[in-house]
Structures are given as structure tokens and as C-alpha cells.
Amino acid sequence: MTDRPDLTDLLDRAVPDPPSLAGLAARAQADARRARTRRRTAVGAAALVLVAVATSLTVGSRTTPPTASDRVALDPTDAIPCRAGASLEVNSDAEPVSVRFCPDPRQVPGNPMGDALVPTAPLTTDVLRTVSELDETVEAAATSFCVTERSPYVIQIGLADGTVRRLSDQDCGRGLPVLLAAIGRQSAPDAEPSTDPLRCDLRGPNLRGGDASDPPYAPLLTLPAVQAVRCTAYAADVRARSEVEDPEELRADLLSSYVPGMADCAGDPRGVVTTWALRLADGSIHTAHLDGRVCGPLTIDGTYVGLAGAILNARTAQRAD
Amino acid sequence: MQPSTEDVAASDARTDAQDDPSDFAAYVAARGAGLWRAAWLLTGDAASAEDLVQAALARTWRHHRRIVRQADGSFDAYVRRTLVTTYLSWRGRRWHGEVPTAEAPEVAAADPDVPSSVDVARALATLSPRQRAVVVLRYFEDRTESEVARVLGCSQASVKTHHRRALAALRAGGLLTPDDADPEDPT
Numbered sequence: 020m021t022d023r024p025d026l027t028d029l030l031d032r033a034v035p036d037p038p039s040l041a042g043l044a045a046r047a048q049a050d051a052r053r054a055r056t057r058r059r060t061a062v063g064a065a066a067l068v069l070v071a072v073a074t075s076l077t078v079g080s081r082t083t084p085p086t087a088s089d090r091v092a093l094d095p096t097d098a099i100p101c102r103a104g105a106s107l108e109v110n111s112d113a114e115p116v117s118v119r120f121c122p123d124p125r126q127v128p129g130n131p132m133g134d135a136l137v138p139t140a141p142l143t144t145d146v147l148r149t150v151s152e153l154d155e156t157v158e159a160a161a162t163s164f165c166v167t168e169r170s171p172y173v174i175q176i177g178l179a180d181g182t183v184r185r186l187s188d189q190d191c192g193r194g195l196p197v198l199l200a201a202i203g204r205q206s207a208p209d210a211e212p213s214t215d216p217l218r219c220d221l222r223g224p225n226l227r228g229g230d231a232s233d234p235p236y237a238p239l240l241t242l243p244a245v246q247a248v249r250c251t252a253y254a255a256d257v258r259a260r261s262e263v264e265d266p267e268e269l270r271a272d273l274l275s276s277y278v279p280g281m282a283d284c285a286g287d288p289r290g291v292v293t294t295w296a297l298r299l300a301d302g303s304i305h306t307a308h309l310d311g312r313v314c315g316p317l318t319i320d321g322t323y324v325g326l327a328g329a330i331l332n333a334r335t336a337q338r339a340d
Numbered sequence: 341m342q343p344s345t346e347d348v349a350a351s352d353a354r355t356d357a358q359d360d361p362s363d364f365a366a367y368v369a370a371r372g373a374g375l376w377r378a379a380w381l382l383t384g385d386a387a388s389a390e391d392l393v394q395a396a397l398a399r400t401w402r403h404h405r406r407i408v409r410q411a412d413g414s415f416d417a418y419v420r421r422t423l424v425t426t427y428l429s430w431r432g433r434r435w436h437g438e439v440p441t442a443e444a445p446e447v448a449a450a451d452p453d454v455p456s457s458v459d460v461a462r463a464l465a466t467l468s469p470r471q472r473a474v475v476v477l478r479y480f481e482d483r484t485e486s487e488v489a490r491v492l493g494c495s496q497a498s499v500k501t502h503h504r505r506a507l508a509a510l511r512a513g514g515l516l517t518p519d520d521a522d523p524e525d526p527t
Contacts, residue, residue, distance in 0.1 A: 027479045027482070029455060029460055030479055031480070033457045033459075033461065034480075037377060037389075038376075040372040040390070043368050043372055043397065044368035047394050047395075047401055048364070050398035051399070314414070
């Protein structure tokens with residue numbers, strides 16, 4: 020009689036040999052193209068609906084709540100209603116078109132779903148792009164995109180077909196929405212414009228609190244950015260410094276251009292280390308740090324956020340085009 | 341004027357031509373079999389496993405060039421994560437309770453004390469999708485608890501719970517003995 024194998028051995032032995040997977044890459048690419056075409060067609064249809072609605076209604080005569088697709092064109096500073104009872108899991112392939120930060124009823128007793136805060140335009144663009152890019156994980160497990168009890172907001176994503184996806188769950192709190200919720204507070208009064216030059220802190224991050232696998236609970240960069248500089252350091256002590264043309268776009272990129280995870284690669288000593296200094300609307304100064312030598316971990320004010328190297332470089336390059 | 345579907349498709353084709361599909365094909369050729377094996381354990385049959393791998397690749401392909409620049413294996417990790425999350429997203433759509441049959445094409449183990457492929461597939465089918473994903477990630481992909489939590493997007497406490505219940509179900513089904521696979525020390 021043979022000793023009974025452990026579960027790892029059982030699984031290894033149970034899996035049959037795979038069939039021929041010839042052509043699998045081509046089929047996957049064809050599927051991706053079809054899916055992308057469907058999404059773009061849906062966005063085009065939503066835009067037509069938006070035009071039709073905009074030309075047939077006036078603000079004063081509106082008696083019904085605006086649809087999700089209406090909200091695309093809203094001024095980011097407007098407060099818009101949240102939708103109570105939005106479904107946690109929406110089986111819809113429609114494109115995300117709007118983002119709202121809704122007061123969490125657990126945080127605001129007696130006010131189950133009040134007016135929402137809407138991110139600034141660059142943030143909205145990046146949030147929607149991030150949600151769209153990571154749609155497979157949103158669709159798969161809405162609980163992976165959730166807000167902890169520490170967050171004052173629930174995030175609602177309006178889809179092009181008018182449905183609303185609600186991203187909230189008490190059972191988890193890792194990833195994008197924690198950061199997204201943190202950026203909901205953006206209505207503080209502006210400080211007097213400062214003429215002091217910004218300086219990069221090139222000493223690298225001084226990580227706070229626990230190990231780097233902790234989710235970033237602390238609110239980060241919670242107000243619009245009004246000034247920013249970017250400093251880069253190369254292997255041979257070559258350094259460069261430049262003013263950031265649109266600080267708010269930078270803030271949006273920093274808050275959304277990462278994937279959760281730990282740095283786990285061989286590293287590249289020739290990688291570029293990038294440091295940003297940002298001045299926010301209240302005059303406070305903050306630092307972000309991206310280390311291209313070790314897989315691109317991003318820290319903001321010393322808090323590890325996630326791996327951002329490839330995504331952040333791609334986005335900042337795209338902005339520069 | 342809105343672009344037509346043909347215009348969009350043509351635009352996609354131009355973009356796709358710049359994505360160096362040969363690299364992606366090479367990745368699939370190198371890792372496809374491994375992905376299929378994990379998918380088989382998640383789905384329990386060969387055809388669904390191939391569908392799952394194809395869907396995961398379709399979802400990740402457009403990010404391939406961007407992520408692969410990191411040259412750190414993160415694309416493979418991304419695909420594997422997407423494989424699991426795609427499986428979980430399909431649970432309510434495609435697989436309404438898969439039932440492995442005795443006529444499965446896999447060859448049964450010769451030793452009667454060693455469970456066959458059918459036995460394993462049948463035992464895994466009794467688990468919830470998340471329990472099943474935890475078992476595959478922990479024991480087949482040899483991931484740590486914290487890694488599993490990251491893949492599933494939940495807390496380690498949730499992983500522990502799914503893990504404990506999965507092992508209990510596998511013991512109840514006879515695949516494991518009471519001494520097998522202590523959840524506190526699964527390796």
C-alpha cells in the first residue's frame with residue numbers, strides 16, 4: 020500500500036496533460052479586440068444619448084434624477100446625488116463614465132446617502148481609466164475594491180448603460196478605493212499662493228507604519244495640487260529637475276497609477292529614481308518617490324502605495340506626448 | 341460624427357500591430373501549459389480550462405507590452421491573478437455547479453489508495469469558488485497566505501477562513517485524512 024500523498028502531490032498528480040494550445044495567443048488577441056470594439060461602441064452610443072438628453076432638457080425643468088451618462092459632463096465641483104442601494108456587483112460590460120464619493124452611512128448616521136463629491140477632471144479621467152483597465156478584477160471580485168470602515172466614503176462608479184456599481188465592503192480594504200476615498204476631501208479653502216521654490220527630498224522614503232504589505236489607510240494628497248517639481252536621479256549621479264506643467268494631473272497619476280503588490284524582482288541598478296514634491300491647495304508640501312531600481316515601488320509621504328513603475332512611466336510619457 | 345465600428349476596428353488593428361504580438365505569443369507558448377493546469381484545477385474540465393485561460397489572456401494582452409518592460413515576471417503574476425479573478429467572475433455566469441463525471445478522459449491512478457483525477461476534480465467541485473481558488477493558490481501554486489489575500493483582494497483572515505473550510509470539506513469528502521494539511525502549517 021502506498022503512503023497517501025499530501026494535497027500538493029494530489030493536485031499535481033490529478034492535473035492531466037494539457038491539450039495542444041496552438042493558436043491560443045491569437046484567439047485571445049482576437050477576443051480582446053472584439054471586447055474593445057464593443058466598449059467603444061457603447062461609449063459612442065452613450066455620447067449620442069447624452070447629446071440628445073442635453074438638447075431636450077433644461078436644468079430648470081428636470082424632474083427626474085440625471086442618469087449616469089448625464090453626469091459625465093458635470094462640473095467637477097458640483098455636488099451630485101448618490102444612488103442608494105446601488106448594486107455591489109453589476110453584471111454589465113458597459114464603460115465606467117462617472118465617479119462619485121458618497122458619504123458612508125456608517126460614518127454619517129441619519130444621512131444614508133447624501134450629496135457626493137466628484138473628483139477634479141484629471142482625477143476623474145484617471146479613476147475611470149484605472150477602473151476600466153482593472154475591470155477584470157472589479158468584475159471578478161467587487162470586494163477587492165472596497166472601502167474600509169475607516170473611510171468616510173463609498174465609491175460609486177456610474178456605467179454608460181445607467182447602472183451604478185458600488186464599491187464597498189467592510190470585509191476588506193486593500194487597493195484602489197482606499198486611495199480613491201482619500202481623495203474625496205478636496206473642498207478645503209485655498210491657501211495664499213506661495214512663491215517659495217519647491218525642493219525635492221532625494222533622501223528616499225522613510226517608510227511609516229508596519230511592513231510594506233499594509234494597505235495605505237492614511238489619506239494621501241487629499242487636496243488638489245497647485246505646484247509640483249520632478250527630480251530624477253540616474254545611476255551615475257546624473258540628476259535632473261523640472262517643473263511639472265499640470266500639478267493636478269500629476270496628483271491624479273500618483274493616486275491611480277499603481278497595482279497592489281510587493282516588489283519582487285531582480286532589480287536594475289541602472290534604474291531611474293524619481294522624486295516629486297507637490298504643494299497642495301492648503302499650502303502643505305508632500306513628497307512622492309518612485310524607485311526604478313527595485314521594480315518601481317511608489318511611496319507617498321513615506322507610505323507605501325504599490326508598484327507603479329511601468330504604469331506611471333507610461334502615463335507620464337503619454338501626458339508629455 | 342461618431343466613428344463606425346469598422347473605423348474602431350481598423351484603429352485597433354493599427355494599435356495592435358505596434359504591440360509586438362510575437363512577444364505575447366512567446367509568453368503564451370512558454371507559460372500556457374502552466375496556466376491551463378491551474379485553470380483545470382479551478383474548473384474541473386479541459387474545455388472550460390482552455391476557455392478560462394483564453395479569457396484571462398484576452399483581458400491581459402493589452403497590458404502586455406507596458407508591464408513586460410519591467411522585466412521582472414510581473415506580467416505572469418498579473419495573468420495568473422486575472423486567471424483566478426476571471427474564474428470567480430464566471431461563477432454565476434457559466435458554471436452553474438460543474439459535475440465531474442466518471443467518464444472523464446483522464447487516466448485513473450493505478451494505486452487504489454491514490455485518488456484519481458476524477459476523484460480530485462469531484463472533491464474540488466464541492467468547494468465554493470473562493471475556497472477552491474484558495475486551495476489551488478496555496479497548494480498548487482505554492483503561494484503564501486498574504487499572496488493569496490492579495491490575489492483574491494481580501495484579508496488574510498478571510499483566506500484563513502476559506503482555507504479552513506475547504507480542508508474540512510475535502511476531509512469530509514474523503515480526499516484528505518484528518519491528519520492532512522493542517523491549515524496553520526499547510527506546507
